[in-house]
Amino acid sequence: MPAMSVSEKFKKVFLDDKYSVGQERVALRNVGLIDPENIYDYIYNARGYQALAEVLTDMKPEDVVEAVKKSGLRGRGGAGFPTGMKWEFTAKEKSLEKYVVCNADEGDPGAFMDRSAIEGDPHSILEGMLIGGYAVGAQKGIVYIRAEYPLAVERLEKAFCAARKEGFLGENILGSDFSFDVEIRLGAGAFVCGEETALINSIEGKRGMPRPRPPFPASNGVFGKPTLVNNVETWANIGAIFLDGADSFAALGTEKSKGTKVFALAGKINNTGLFEVPMGTTLKEIVYEIGGGIPNGKKLKSVQTGGPSGGCLTEKFLETKIDYESLAAAGSIMGSGGMIVIDEDSCMVNIAKYFLEFTKSESCGKCVPCREGTTRIYETLTRITEGQGEEGDIEKLELLGEIIKKSSLCGLGQSAPNPLLSSIKNFRKEYEEHIYLKRCRAKVCEKLVDYVINDNCVGCGACRRVCPATAIDGTVKAKHYIYSAKCIKCARCFKTCKFNAVVKETGLPE
Amino acid sequence: MSTPKEVLSQKKLKAKEELSAAGFFKPLKIYVGSATCENAAGAKEIMKIFETQAGKKDCRDFYLSKKGCVGRCNLEPTVEVYEEGKKTVLYVKVNEKEAEKIIDKHIKVGK
Numbered sequence: 040m041p042a043m044s045v046s047e048k049f050k051k052v053f054l055d056d057k058y059s060v061g062q063e064r065v066a067l068r069n070v071g072l073i074d075p076e077n078i079y080d081y082i083y084n085a086r087g088y089q090a091l092a093e094v095l096t097d098m099k100p101e102d103v104v105e106a107v108k109k110s111g112l113r114g115r116g117g118a119g120f121p122t123g124m125k126w127e128f129t130a131k132e133k134s135l136e137k138y139v140v141c142n143a144d145e146g147d148p149g150a151f152m153d154r155s156a157i158e159g160d161p162h163s164i165l166e167g168m169l170i171g172g173y174a175v176g177a178q179k180g181i182v183y184i185r186a187e188y189p190l191a192v193e194r195l196e197k198a199f200c201a202a203r204k205e206g207f208l209g210e211n212i213l214g215s216d217f218s219f220d221v222e223i224r225l226g227a228g229a230f231v232c233g234e235e236t237a238l239i240n241s242i243e244g245k246r247g248m249p250r251p252r253p254p255f256p257a258s259n260g261v262f263g264k265p266t267l268v269n270n271v272e273t274w275a276n277i278g279a280i281f282l283d284g285a286d287s288f289a290a291l292g293t294e295k296s297k298g299t300k301v302f303a304l305a306g307k308i309n310n311t312g313l314f315e316v317p318m319g320t321t322l323k324e325i326v327y328e329i330g331g332g333i334p335n336g337k338k339l340k341s342v343q344t345g346g347p348s349g350g351c352l353t354e355k356f357l358e359t360k361i362d363y364e365s366l367a368a369a370g371s372i373m374g375s376g377g378m379i380v381i382d383e384d385s386c387m388v389n390i391a392k393y394f395l396e397f398t399k400s401e402s403c404g405k406c407v408p409c410r411e412g413t414t415r416i417y418e419t420l421t422r423i424t425e426g427q428g429e430e431g432d433i434e435k436l437e438l439l440g441e442i443i444k445k446s447s448l449c450g451l452g453q454s455a456p457n458p459l460l461s462s463i464k465n466f467r468k469e470y471e472e473h474i475y476l477k478r479c480r481a482k483v484c485e486k487l488v489d490y491v492i493n494d495n496c497v498g499c500g501a502c503r504r505v506c507p508a509t510a511i512d513g514t515v516k517a518k519h520y521i522y523s524a525k526c527i528k529c530a531r532c533f534k535t536c537k538f539n540a541v542v543k544e545t546g547l548p549e
Numbered sequence: 550m551s552t553p554k555e556v557l558s559q560k561k562l563k564a565k566e567e568l569s570a571a572g573f574f575k576p577l578k579i580y581v582g583s584a585t586c587e588n589a590a591g592a593k594e595i596m597k598i599f600e601t602q603a604g605k606k607d608c609r610d611f612y613l614s615k616k617g618c619v620g621r622c623n624l625e626p627t628v629e630v631y632e633e634g635k636k637t638v639l640y641v642k643v644n645e646k647e648a649e650k651i652i653d654k655h656i657k658v659g660k
Contacts, residue, residue: 071582071619079564080573080614082557092557151586158584159617190585205560213553313620 061329063291063317065299066115066275070159075194078201081162088162088207090281091169095215103174104130107277110285111297116142116233116270117345117374118450119296119363125267128257129175132265137177139168140261140268142238143184143191146230147346148397150377152301153271155313157184157191160275161198165221167274169207170281172219175267180221183238185228195223230347230401233375234449235268237403248403249449270375272301292318296362300373306343306380309334316361323357326380337382341465345374347394347401348454350461351387370461372454386483387466388473392420394458402451409452412443416459426486426528428474437463478547485530488543492519492532495540502532502541576633577611577655582626584618591644592626598648608656630655 064070074080081087094103108123129137141164145153157164168180184192199221202208210218224242231237232247239261241247260266276298280288289297296318302325305311309331316325322342326332333339341351350371352359359365363373381390399413416439419432440456447453463470472478479487492502498516510526513519521532521541533541551559568574581587581596596615602608621627624641628651631637640651 067620070617073616074580074614075617076615077568077571079567079571082561082564083568088557088560092553095553155584155586155618155620188585190588206556213556214551215553310621310623312622312624313618 061316061320061324062314063299064315065279065288065291066272066301067156067159067313067315068279069163070156073160075159075161076197078162078198078205081160082205085160085163086282088166088213090278091166091173091207092213094170094173094281095213095217100130100174100176103170103281106280106285107174110280110288111292111295112273112276112280112288113296113363114270115272115276115300115375117348117372119373122269122273125257125269126171126174128255129177129265129267132258134265136179136264137175138261138264138266139171139175139177139180140235140238140242140256140266141168141180141182141184141271141274142233142235142268143182143188143271144226144228144233144238145185145188145271145375146228146233146401147348147375147377149305149379150303150346150375152303152313152376154188154191156271156275156301157188158194161191161194162202163278164195164271164274165198165202165207167269167277168221169212169219170277171267171269171274173217175265177265177267178219180219181224181242181261182221183224183226183232183242185232186225187228192223192225199223229403230397231403231449231451234451237449238268239266246403248405249451251448272376293360293362295364300361300376302376302378304330304378304380306378307333307337307382307384308380318362319360321358321360322352325361325378326357330380333380333382337384339380340383340385341381341387341390341462343371343379343381343390343458344377345372345454345457346377347397348372348450348457349374349377350457351381351390351465352461353465370457370464372457384481384483386424386479386481387462387469388420388424388479389481389483391459391462392417392424395420395455398451398455402455406446406448406452408443408446409448409455412439412447412452413455415439416443416456420459423470423473424479424484424487426477426484428477430474432474433463433467433470472547476547478545480545480547482543482545486528488528489523489546490521490526490528490530490533490541491544492521492540493542494518495538497538497540499538501535501537505531505535507531572610572612573614575610575612577609578631579611579613579651579655580616580629580631581613582618582628583615586618586622587626590625594645595626595628595643595648598645599652602652602656607658608652609658611656 069085104126112122113119229247232241234249236250237247256266299315301315343351356369395417399417402409404410440460443456496518503511508527510522583592628640628643
C-alpha cells in the first residue's frame with residue numbers, strides 16, 4: 040500500500056478551497072471515499088478490519104486497553120471522559136456476560152455527525168466495537184440508534200449481515216477464540232436517551248429515564264451486567280488508533296485533548312457542513328476559513344457550541360483553541376459537535392429561549408430541578424421577549440440556572456441552563472434592553488420593536504385592512520401611517536405588506 | 550493454524566476478486582453522494598440517471614457507486630468522476646441538467 044495517509048487522500052480529492060486544508064480526517068477517514076454498502080471496498084481500499092486482525096493476532100486485551108489509554112482518546116459524546124479509563128473499569132469487572140454499546144442517539148438540533156459517520160462508513164464503527172468487545176471481554180454489542188435515521192439503520196444492518204457472512208461477526212472471529220455479535224436497538228428519539236443510563240433503561244425496554252450514578256454502567260449496565268457505552272465518533276476513532284498507532288493519534292491535538300473532533304457547522308455561515316479538525320484549532324479558523332465567513336457581509340455575533348447543553352461564545356473567544364477544557368472555561372462545552380454561527384440579525388434572548396424550549400420539552404421529568412426549573416426559565420424568557428420583563432429577572436434566572444446545574448440528576452439537567460447562563464454572561468446588555476427598555480436590538484422580538492411605514496408604500500391598504508387595532512390610517516394610493524399609541528405590535532402589517540414598506544425599528548441608538 | 554492476520558489477507562484477496570467482478574477496476578468510476586442529506590437534495594434521481602446510462606451503446610463502460618457524505622451540505626448533491634490518469638473531478642449541486650452534461654463530457658464515446 041502506498042504510504043499516503045487518509046487525510047492526504049481526502050485532501051487530494053477535495054482540495055478545492057480552504058474548506059479542506061485545515062481538516063484532518065481520523066474518525067471520518069473513509070467517509071466520502073468508499074462505498075458504505077460494500078464490505079469489499081472497505082476491506083480492500085480502506086485497510087478494513089486490519090486493526091481488528093492485528094489486535095487479535097498480537098495483543099492481549101490488557102494491551103488494547105493500555106493502547107487506548109496511551110492514545111489519550113476522550114469520549115466524543117460531549118463530556119470528554121477518558122475512553123481508556125472507561126474501558127479499564129469495564130475490563131476489570133468480573134462477569135461472564137458483558138456488553139459494549141454504541142450510543143448513536145444523536146439528538147442535538149442541527150447535529151448530524153453520527154448519522155454521517157454511520158451512513159458513510161458503518162464498518163469502522165463495527166470494527167471499533169469488535170476491538171472494544173475483545174478488550175473488555177464482552178460477547179455482545181448493541182447499537183442504540185434513533186428510528187429517525189432509517190438510512191443509517193439500513194446501512195448498519197447491511198454492514199452487519201455482510202460482516203457475519205465474511206466471518207467478522209459470530210463465533211471464532213478470523214479463526215481466533217474471540218466470539219462477538221451485535222444487534223440494533225431502535226430508539227424513539229428522546230433527547231434524554233443519549234444519556235448513558237437512560238439509554239440503558241431504554242435498551243432494557245424500560246422508560247428512557249436516567250438512573251443515579253454510581254453504580255456506573257461499567258459495573259451495572261445493560262441487564263445488570265458490566266457495560267461499556269461509547270459514542271459513535273469514539274468508536275470510529277478506535278480503528279485509527281490501532282492502524283496508525285496510539286502515538287500518532289496522540290500527536291494530534293492539544294495537551295489534554297488528543298486527536299480530532301468532527302463538527303457540524305450550521306447557521307449564518309457560507310459553508311454549512313461537516314468537517315473534522317485537530318483539537319486546538321481556533322474558532323476563527325473554523326468560522327472564517329473552513330466555514331468561509333458570514334454571508335451578506337454581516338457581523339459575527341456569537342458561536343453556539345454543544346447544542347442545547349452548550350453555550351454562546353462571543354467574538355472575543357475567536358482565538359480560543361478548541362478543546363474540552365478551553366470551551367468549558369469559556370462557559371460552553373465541547374458537546375457532541377454541533378456548532379451554530381449566529382450573526383447580528385439574531386436575538387440572544389430568543390436563542391436562549393429556543394434552547395430552553397427544547398430542553399423543557401425533552402426533560403424526562405424524573406427530577407424536580409430539571410422538570411420544574413427548565414419550565415420556569417422558559418416562562419420567564421417568554422415573558423421577557425414579550426415585553427413583560429421585570430427588574431430582578433436576570434438575577435432570578437442566574438440563581439435558578441445555578442441551582443438546576445447543581446441539583447439535577449443527569450447531564451441533561453446539569454447542562455440545560457448553559458445556553459441561558461452563557462448568553463447572560465456574554466450578552467447581559469441585550470437582556471437589560473429587553474427588560475428595562477422593552478427593546479430588541481436584533482428586531483426579532485415582535486413586541487419589542489416599533490413598526491413604521493416607509494416610502495415604499497404604494498397605498499394598497501392591505502395593512503390597514505388586517506390591522507386588528509385600527510392603528511393604520513391612509514387613503515388609497517397614498518402613503519399610510521401607523522399610530523404608534525394604538526399599535527398592539529401584532530406584526531400583521533409587517534407580514535402582510537408585499538412592498539417591504541412596513542419596517543421594524545428598534546428605537547435604540549446605534 | 551493461521552493467525553487472524555493471515556485470515557484477513559486471504560479475505561483481502563477475495564475482496565479484490567469481488568470488487569473486480571463488480572467492475573471496480575474499470576478506468577472510469579462515478580461516485581454519487583448518497584447519505585440522507587444528499588438524497589434529500591435529489592441524489593437518488595441523479596443516481597437513476599447514471600444507472601440508465603450503463604450498458605448503452607454510445608457510452609463507455611463505467612463503475613457506478615454510492616459514497617457517504619463528504620460534508621459539503623451547501624453544495625449537495627455531489628458527483629465525483631474518477632478517470633485513470635486524469636485529475637478527479639468533483640461536481641457539486643448536480644441537477645438533472647448538470648448530470649446530462651457530466652454524461653456528455655465523461656461517459657459518451659468519443660468525447
